[in-house]
Amino acid sequence: MSLKYAILVLLRSEPGSGYDLAQRFKLTLGNFWNASHQQIYLELKKLSEEGLLEYTVEHQTDKPDRKVYSITSLGISALQGWMRIPVSPPRINDAFLVKLYGAQPQDLEIIRAELVQHRIIHRQQLEKFQALEQFFIQADVARRREFQMPYLTLRRGIKSEEAWLSWADEVESTLFQ
Amino acid sequence: MSLKYAILVLLRSEPGSGYDLAQRFKLTLGNFWNASHQQIYLELKKLSEEGLLEYTVEHQTDKPDRKVYSITSLGISALQGWMRIPVSPPRINDAFLVKLYGAQPQDLEIIRAELVQHRIIHRQQLEKFQALEQFFIQADVARRREFQMPYLTLRRGIKSEEAWLSWADEVESTLFQ
DNA sequence: TCAAACATGTAAGCCGTTACATGATTCT
DNA sequence: AGAATCATGTAACGGCTTACATGTTTGA
Numbered sequence: 001m002s003l004k005y006a007i008l009v010l011l012r013s014e015p016g017s018g019y020d021l022a023q024r025f026k027l028t029l030g031n032f033w034n035a036s037h038q039q040i041y042l043e044l045k046k047l048s049e050e051g052l053l054e055y056t057v058e059h060q061t062d063k064p065d066r067k068v069y070s071i072t073s074l075g076i077s078a079l080q081g082w083m084r085i086p087v088s089p090p091r092i093n094d095a096f097l098v099k100l101y102g103a104q105p106q107d108l109e110i111i112r113a114e115l116v117q118h119r120i121i122h123r124q125q126l127e128k129f130q131a132l133e134q135f136f137i138q139a140d141v142a143r144r145r146e147f148q149m150p151y152l153t154l155r156r157g158i159k160s161e162e163a164w165l166s167w168a169d170e171v172e173s174t175l176f177q
Numbered sequence: 178m179s180l181k182y183a184i185l186v187l188l189r190s191e192p193g194s195g196y197d198l199a200q201r202f203k204l205t206l207g208n209f210w211n212a213s214h215q216q217i218y219l220e221l222k223k224l225s226e227e228g229l230l231e232y233t234v235e236h237q238t239d240k241p242d243r244k245v246y247s248i249t250s251l252g253i254s255a256l257q258g259w260m261r262i263p264v265s266p267p268r269i270n271d272a273f274l275v276k277l278y279g280a281q282p283q284d285l286e287i288i289r290a291e292l293v294q295h296r297i298i299h300r301q302q303l304e305k306f307q308a309l310e311q312f313f314i315q316a317d318v319a320r321r322r323e324f325q326m327p328y329l330t331l332r333r334g335i336k337s338e339e340a341w342l343s344w345a346d347e348v349e350s351t352l353f354q
Numbered sequence: 355t356c357a358a359a360c361a362t363g364t365a366a367g368c369c370g371t372t373a374c375a376t377g378a379t380t381c382t
Numbered sequence: 383a384g385a386a387t388c389a390t391g392t393a394a395c396g397g398c399t400t401a402c403a404t405g406t407t408t409g410a
Contacts, residue, residue: 002272003369003370005272005275005276008279019390028278029274029278031269032271032275034370036370036372037389037391038370039371041390042369042370065389066389080284083276083279083288087273089273090270092210094266094267095182095210095264098183098210099259100326100330101327102189102256102326103260110261149277149280150278152277152348152351152352159341159343159344160340162340163340164336166336167333167337174325180397180398196360214362215363216397219363219398243360
């Protein structure tokens with residue numbers, strides 16, 4: 001639904017190819033918006049057909065050709081229009097919580113092992129966010145202003161992971177002590 | 178993908194109709210697993226065809242007939258099998274964060290209004306969770322043991338909403354002061 | 355009288371994932 | 383020699399949403 005607008009946001013700040021966008025997703029929006037490269041290529045195609053994007057084929061001697069997409073004025077209008085339409089808070093589908101909810105005594109050891117695995121993932125995610133935060137904090141005022149919005153989304157990620165880890169502690173001490 | 182197992186979890190603890198399940202979802206798993214009634218009816222049909230569920234038609238004089246589904250032994254095995262397979266942490270698709278990430282100075286007032294709306298939703302959600310928590314805390318030991326797993330998922334909801342609200346405070350004081 | 359709750363579904367379409375497919379260059 | 387990175391896609395399938403569809407009873 002709004003992969004469309006996520007792409008428009010990224011291309012408004014700088015043109016790029018499908019491959020570029022997939023990379024930029026990982027570093028930025030990817031923390032709160034999921035998108036595979038297949039989906040991105042498909043969406044880029046659709047958006048050009050709709051006239052929200054245009055592209056030029058860049059020939060490269062050393063690497064394969066790449067299609068560089070830019071946002072059109074129609075695309076910018078579409079994005080500005082979307083900004084004004086309220087969105088719903090995200091729907092959550094958390095399979096691990098379904099498991100925990102339905103766990104019986106015989107399942108506890110498995111749950112524990114899976115909790116350990118998830119904890120590793122969340123811890124790593126948190127550390128990645130904290131490293132990015134350090135860059136922001138150490139930047140000069142101009143850069144801090146420039147990256148204010150990305151920084152706020154980063155703060156969301158940090159608080160979210162901290163909350164998860166703190167919950168995991170609660171679960172461990174409730175079930176396994 | 179695991180709506181299937183969410184339904185099996187609910188039906189293992191008690192048989193019920195599609196309508197019942199839709200209600201039970203709202204009160205329990207619905208906080209971390211989304212499911213519309215259409216989806217539930219479809220899935221119930223599929224699961225009976227697979228032999229994981231069976232149903233009897235209950236005729237009611239005062240209300241429309243209802244199909245009451247129960248889990249079969251095949252269903253119980255499928256659920257136990259699923260418990261042993263690790264699941265991935267949920268993918269997040271948060272449109273509001275995309276907006277915030279891409280917001281320009283002229284969008285700030287709209288963002289502020291939308292933040293206010295989201296805050297109301299999250300606050301209400303938190304209050305609902307806290308009310309449920311009170312029931313648990315005031316229950317006797319036997320009931321607290323019975324509802325230990327649902328309680329832990331409730332704690333997840335509480336921490337998650339608290340983290341969101343605390344982040345919203347940060348956003349407000351960063352952007353609007 | 356009208357809304358809400360009870361009760362169960364079908365159909366169309368979109369969105370997204372997984373798997374498949376190809377091929378060059380660069381680094382270890 | 384093999385893995386990783388650069389680069390772009392198609393196809394099949396499944397999951398989920400939105401809209402459509404119908405009809406009863408109870409309470410305000």
